[in-house]
Amino acid sequence: TSDLNWWKGGIIYQIYPRSFMDSNGDGIGDLVGITGKLEYVASLGVDGIWLSPIFTSPMKDFGYDVSDYRDIDPMFGTLADFKALTERAHALGLQVMIDQVISHSSDVHPWFEESRQDKTNPKADWYVWSDPKPDGSPPNNWLSIFGGSAWKWDSRRLQYYLHNFLESQPDFNFHHPEVRQVHLDTMRFWLDMGVDGFRLDTVNFYFHSQGLEDNPPVLPGEPKTMGAPHDNPYTYQRHVYDLSRPENVPFLQQVRALLEEYPGRAMVGEIGDDFPLKRMAEYTSGGDKLHMAYTFDFLNKPHSPEYIRTTLTNMNETVADGWPCWALSNHDVMRARTRWGGDATDGEQYALTAMALILSLRGSVCLYQGEELGLPEADVPFERIQDPYGIPLWPVFKGRDGCRTPMVWDESEQGGFSTVEPWLPVDPRHLSLSVAVQEANSDALLHKVRRLIYWRQQQAVLRKGSLTLLPVDNEQLVAFVREYEGQRLWVVLNLTGETQQATLEANLQPVTGHGFRSHLTGLTLTLPAYQVGYYTQ
Ligand code: TEU
Ligand code: CA
Secondary structure, eight states: OOOTTTTTTOEEEEEOGGGTOOSSSSSSOOHHHHHHTHHHHHHTTOSEEEEOOOEEOOOTTTTSSOSEEEEEOTTTOOHHHHHHHHHHHHHTTOEEEEEEOOSBOOTTSHHHHHHTTOSSSTTTTSBOEEOOOTTSOOSSOOBOTTSSBSEEEETTTTEEEEOSSOTTSOBBOTTSHHHHHHHHHHHHHHHHTTOOEEEETTGGGSOOOTTOOOOOBOOTTSOOOOOSSSOOGGGGBOOSSSSOOTTHHHHHHHHHHHHHTSTTOEEEEEOOSSSHHHHHHHHHGGGSSOSEEEOOHHHHSOOOHHHHHHHHHHHHHHOSSOOEEEESOOTTSOOHHHHHHTTOTTHHHHHHHHHHHHHHSSSEEEEETTGGGTOOOOOOOGGGOOOTTTGGGTTTSOOSGGGTSOOOOSSSTTTTSOSSOOSSOOOGGGGGGSHHHHHTOTTSHHHHHHHHHHHHHTOHHHHHOEEEEOOOSOTTEEEEEEEETTEEEEEEEEOSSSOEEEEOSSOOEEOOSSOOOOEEETTEEEEOTTOEEEEEO
């Protein structure tokens, strides 16, 4: 599109390549498969796609462990396939964002293999190495998100290396100027290849404190960091020295300067889920750092009306000139319909209303593949679990496979995803929710999602406007007004399973076209369960 600010209020559809479409019958999704389904993605009315990692990788963390930043993993295809994908996307009016996983690499990346040889090689300081304490134990108390110490002993170099995630994901030392430069060079490589932007993985983990100080414990009464979907030791530490260091800001400014050389490109950073609003302001304000910060606000916490109101109030107070990117789910968390709509009598309608919430807020939106179908979390038996995060913690935490099972295109045995048994099983309950089934049923959620998105895309006030929370005489409702260039749109959401009423402060006119139902009699507004009202003056 010609709008250079497409990202601002844009809708980005996240594709998890392993599980989108398998074109060559090996049970794993690939680039040719994705290209063949882009017309479907475009039909949703979204602005672009975000591809989870497609680069060369031993796949210990399914691509979030890169061993060559400039090539496509053969499992997914070739650089030529990627070019074809990008061209097809552009022809369909879709922007293409790729995942940059530069906080850490794979331990089989040649840079790490060189770095671990000895303490004097040219890449010796490209990763974070440290001597043990006198008793041989790790240099400090830092913990890995995926469990245990963040330090791994290397018996060749006789030092520990830092890994915030898996042992096979050594962290880069961003204090080294060559490390920063090599990542900027990688990004330029992909910009020259024609990508429209980046999703930056784990931005807040780039730098660590060089003093390697112990993190302080969380004190009684102090809010715990989220850090993990289950209660684990990570949440009992305040991560003040291992992540979110002040040096991140100037580096993000450098990345932004690079993107500014290529008009219309944008980046969204995954800024973490521990006290994210302050960081969001830090990383997105001023128009010279991240374009968007991916927020965890509606990934991890319940969608109660109070919680939503508090989130929006804090967002307005803290992130005045920054820009969030909202999401209900992704490849790391339980599917939204199950997580939040599980006990809803009408889970599909709940899924639609939750989507309407994030599509009505100030910010951009990431939708995750299958969300438009209302897929529930898949049931993956222990024997089939693949996630290295889930296997050791089963069954307390079942890992991230339940949201990563294949996309369902039709009702055939493998859901039209593959001709063979896929890497993760297709959930049989998903088959009746497949794209083909829903396309053929005009009442299906897919059509409602499309109508909502098409309508939302025409409302400049929803894409770009400010947001002011409104008091409402029914605490079960969330109400706010969006405003852009003199135009105002009132939004009232009922995310509960019961009909709710409220009294409006002024005479408003209903806006139609989005597909929701509400009744206005004078100043009295009646919103049935899981419905949204949009009004103008
Ligand atoms: O996720 C980062 C990550 O794991 C945390 O943000 C975490 O989800 C959160 O603190 C709650 O647990 C990214 C990728 O999305 C994920 O798939 C990778 O495994 C991870 O980075 C490592 O690259
Ligand atoms: Ca394949």
